Amino acid sequence: MTYLLICIYLGLHVYGAQYTYAENPFGNWLKDYFQMSRNHYDRIVHFSFGFLLAYPIREFFIRWLKFPKIVSWYLPVEITLSVSAFYELIEWSVADIFFTSQGDAYLGTQGDIWDAQKIYSQQ
Numbered sequence: 001m002t003y004l005l006i007c008i009y010l011g012l013h014v015y016g017a018q019y020t021y022a023e024n025p026f027g028n029w030l031k032d033y034f035q036m037s038r039n040h041y042d043r044i045v046h047f048s049f050g051f052l053l054a055y056p057i058r059e060f061f062i063r064w065l066k067f068p069k070i071v072s073w074y075l076p077v078e079i080t081l082s083v084s085a086f087y088e089l090i091e092w093s094v095a096d097i098f099f100t101s102q103g104d105a106y107l108g109t110q111g112d113i114w115d116a117q118k119i120y121s122q123q
Helices: 002-017 025-033 041-064 069-097 103-107
Strands: none
Touching (some): 002 041, 025 041
């Protein structure tokens, strides 16, 4: 199960790397089909980070590090949230420092300045 979840997660990134996440064809198809105002492929991949990798992280703590099972339920959530927040800060700083004129295009916000902070979209 762990290898399958990791494979799906990496597959989403490989597919997304062929295009920009904001212009991904699957996201455009979802946008047209559900009549949304933006391409949500980047949000699908963000969600998959926590959803698809929580089980492999938990299995790592149980099998390799021999952590107690109760701790192995909390650590994947904490690690996922921490790494996600740290990545968003790095992404923002790279766009702000190196790509000041192209920051929105680099980040793929599609005009939504709160893109990284949204859990759901009201659009």
